[in-house]
Structures are given as C-alpha cells and as structure tokens.
Amino acid sequence: KQEVTQIPAALSVPEGENLVLNCSFTDSAIYNLQWFRQDPGKGLTSLLLIQSSQREQTSGRLNASLDKSSGRSTLYIAASQPGDSATYLCAVRPETSGSRLTFGEGTQLTVNP
Amino acid sequence: GAVVSQHPSWVICKSGTSVKIECRSLDFQATTMFWYRQFPKQSLMLMATSNEGSKATYEQGVEKDKFLINHASLTLSTLTVTSAHPEDSSFYICSAVPTGGYGYIQYFGAGTRLSVL
Numbered sequence A: 001k002q003e004v005t006q007i008p009a010a011l012s013v014p015e016g017e018n019l020v021l022n023c024s025f026t027d028s029a030i031y032n033l034q035w036f037r038q039d040p041g042k043g044l045t046s047l048l049l050i051q052s053s054q055r056e057q058t059s060g061r062l063n064a065s066l067d068k069s070s071g072r073s074t075l076y077i078a079a080s081q082p083g084d085s086a087t088y089l090c091a092v093r094p095e096t097s098g099s100r101l102t103f104g105e106g107t108q109l110t111v112n113p
Numbered sequence B: 001g002a003v004v005s006q007h008p009s010w011v012i013c014k015s016g017t018s019v020k021i022e023c024r025s026l027d028f029q030a031t032t033m034f035w036y037r038q039f040p041k042q043s044l045m046l047m048a049t050s051n052e053g054s055k056a057t058y059e060q061g062v063e064k065d066k067f068l069i070n071h072a073s074l075t076l077s078t079l080t081v082t083s084a085h086p087e088d089s090s091f092y093i094c095s096a097v098p099t100g101g102y103g104y105i106q107y108f109g110a111g112t113r114l115s116v117l
Helices: none
Strands: A004-007 A010-014 A020-023 A030-038 A044-051 A054-058 A062-067 A071-077 A086-094 A107-113 B004-007 B010-013 B019-027 B030-038 B044-051 B067-073 B076-080 B092-100 B112-116
Touching: A004 A086, A004 B019, A010 A020, A020 A030, A020 A086, A030 A062, A030 A071, A044 A054, A044 A062, A044 A071, A044 B010, A086 B030, A107 B010, B004 B076, B004 B092, B019 B092, B019 B112, B030 B067, B030 B076, B044 B067
Parallel strands: A010 A107, B010 B112
Antiparallel strands: A004 A020, A020 A071, A030 A044, A030 A086, A054 A062, A062 A071, A086 A107, B004 B019, B019 B076, B030 B044, B030 B092, B067 B076, B092 B112
16 A cells, blocks of 8 residues: 655745755555645645656756655755745655545645745 | 636535535546545545546545535536534545546645534
C-alpha cells in the first residue's frame, strides 16, 4: 500500500526566505506526482505536476523535483511571500489504478511579514 | 478551463437528516469523479470512485449505504450523506477527470463543509 509522508508538518518563516518542503513515498511505481496548495476551508489548487520520467518542473517561484527511485520529491519556494501561507499537499498517482491519488498529510506553511 | 463546481459550500443539518452534495464539471465531461473526506488538519482520504452509468467503488471502511453516490450524467455526481450524525461532520471534496484527458489529471471542487448538529 502506498504511503506518502510530508516533512515538516508545519513551517514558519520570515518573508523573503527560500524554503524546501519534502515529500516521500514508499512505492516508487508511480505515474506522476503532483503538488497542491490548499487555503483554509478551500479546495485544492494544483501547483505542479511531474511525470515519472521527469526530474523537475518549474512555475514562477516554485520548483518541484522528483527522484522516483528513492521515493522523494521536494517543492522549493523562492523568495517566500505572506501570500504563500497555506497548506501544501503532495500526491502520487500509481502506474496502475487509473487516476487514483494518494495524498500526504501536508505541510502547513506560514510566511510572516 | 477545467472548472469543477461543488454545491453547497457549507451546510448545517440536524442529526438524522440526509444531505446531498453536488459536484459538477462545468466545461468538460467526466466519466470518473472522486469523493474525498478531510478532517481538520488532516489530509484527503479517498471515500469512493464515481463512474458515470455504473455503481461507485467504495474504499475499505466507507459505508456505501450511508454515503450514496450517483453519477447519472457525464457532468454531475452527487454524494448523499444519509441519516447524518455529528461524526459525519467534515470537509467533503470532489474531483473530476476529463474523459479522454491526457494523464488522467483530477480537477478539484472547492469543497463542502458539513456540520451535523
């Protein structure tokens, strides 16, 4: 059974800092990995999706990497802003089982002005 | 594009009543939709996979008679919480997969907060 773990569970940083969120998964047979953002009481916003054949994806100040063989992914946020405060979730889709996703517990990020 | 609408966003009901939550794909057809449940400060837990025109597939431990899922069209799936109790209070999120879409990417609704008194 796939298990996804995110470290740290919570993170508080001052504005402007660069930071890294970690995601690990136990079964490396994945089709892709996705990072989401969730604001309190809201749904999910997809940030980045990395296919299993890719090593990284970038969007603006966000960069996600994937090391499939070791079961790890990182989300790098450059020059953090208070508006980045949210919970960040990673989710993996297995090579089989269609589009089913397994989510991590999330990292709650607070960026202080 | 790829907008998923979930309604209502928040519902309060009395214990013992039933509540229906709708999930609509607004600009695409979705053969498959998913229903998740999320408790405070926890991650999303998949409850069931909803397939248009067929019975939903429930995850282990999810009572199918309590959480009724109907996916009668390619743009609408509904989740009915029957005889709701306070322990059913939670945040329910749906997602939809565009039919024939590359990568089977899920698009998420904004969620429904259910409070059972």
